[in-house]
Amino acid sequence: MSDNRLLLIIEDDTAFARTLSRSFERRNYTVLHADSLDAAENLLKQHAPRYAVVDLKLNGNASGLACVQLLRQHVPDMLIVVLTGFASIATAVEAVKLGACQYLAKPSNTDDIEAAFGHIAGVAEPELTARSTSIKTLEWERIHEVLVESDFNISEAARRLGMHRRTLARKLSKQQVR
Template sequence: MQDTPQRLLIIDDDEMLCHVLDRAMTRRGYQVIVAHDAEEALALAHRHQPQLATLDLKLEHDSGLKLLPDLLDVVPDCRVVVLTGYSSIATAVEAIKLGAVNYLCKPADADEVLAAFDRQQGDPEIEVAEQPPSINRIAWEHIQKVLQEHDGNISATARALGMHRRTLQRKLQKRPVRR
């Protein structure tokens, strides 16, 4: 590793995940800084100019996708990996378009995160699914796409989908369905 440790900004509202990832990355020689919301993340990015960042897609009161361009405005050379427990094709595509170098589904361990920072190219050998996604997974993906189109606004998304807002909220509280 280098003489000066690389600075890693962890942005996640899950304090336990932050603690575990902080310890694992510190043991690997990184200087770790932790933020739990967008405002704190931007302030720490200004102050510390991290080379690397992990960004939770769904912060408690903020969207990681909305924060990503602002973070890269503050630290243009920062390599950002988006982590999420709410993965969808739509959010993965948007994260990459907005400047993330990779997108990982939680749970991801420290080695997977470090590998995601280092991957420069796509993998043409990645396995293609044997079966098409389930109808429930397609519905989940569609909801995520429409939610993204409405900047995370639950009421506008519910209107666009023709469903009651509370029904949409219940669906969003569940983990994404398996493929």
Template sequence: MNTEADNALILLVDDDVTFHQVLARSLRRKGFEVIVADGVDNAHSLLTRYQPDYAVVDLKMEGASGLALIPALQTLAPDCKTVVLTGYASIATAVEAMRLGAVDYLCKPADTTQILAALQGKAPNPSLSPAEQPMSVDRVEWEHIQKVLYEHEGNISATARSLGMHRRTLQRKLAKRPAQA
């Protein structure tokens, strides 16, 4: 068993019940104590009782975004290392997560090994080369929409006005999975 894991407490915040049950079980097998919150509000109440060493926070959940939890984690558990995990990755949210204090930003599906490597600050891969192809037009559009949506604090109507598109068109685009690079 990993000695770093002994007695280390991980706060897992994700509204996908199946996902957080599987990940929590896997982390417990590796020797971590895990507390689970199904949203930002629930996580806030847990932070009044616990001081987690690590946090794995989903970006897109019902209610507030996982980004809203990072400042509270920094204040209430200043030594806590936070990783943002998402199936809706964008450059804008990745930059904002890091700016708020997350130590890493991972795209789902990420396995337990990848999550632990990020939480424990394993060295990044310096030999990683840039993509051979530029992002697709669909992906560039997705990134831009995410940036504008973030700038308007998640307000769909204000974002649609800013982008010059109908609100329903924007909602349809947001309901789709992000375009591949």
């Protein structure tokens, strides 16, 4: 099934996914929902969506960046927007390198996401924040950078970071401190 208005939402927060789905359905999109990388892979066997919205952090310490990679392999011209409550420069750069057309911090609404699908080229006037980067944020960015470098292998990332695997898993399960 290939449809110009077919949208895949990869989000583990069921309530948010349902709200986002309804909002896009009101805009005449056909919406598919997956709550994990495996569920997304199963949907891609039967469908070729034109659009995708991917949460950066999924249950079980799964990364949305792995989903971006998977989506790009199955549908090379898909427009992918990564949503996150854990925004960082490192993950934004990686998401775009892996094929996302935009990277948005939560909360983002349907208008923001739809605008992001239509905005592929760079912006000369990006929105800048005056907030300085905290040590916790820098740590979070470094952890995600190493996760990407180690193909999301937690044991390997922990070794490269010089910490125990369980310590890294605990850090990943916590919400980012801003």
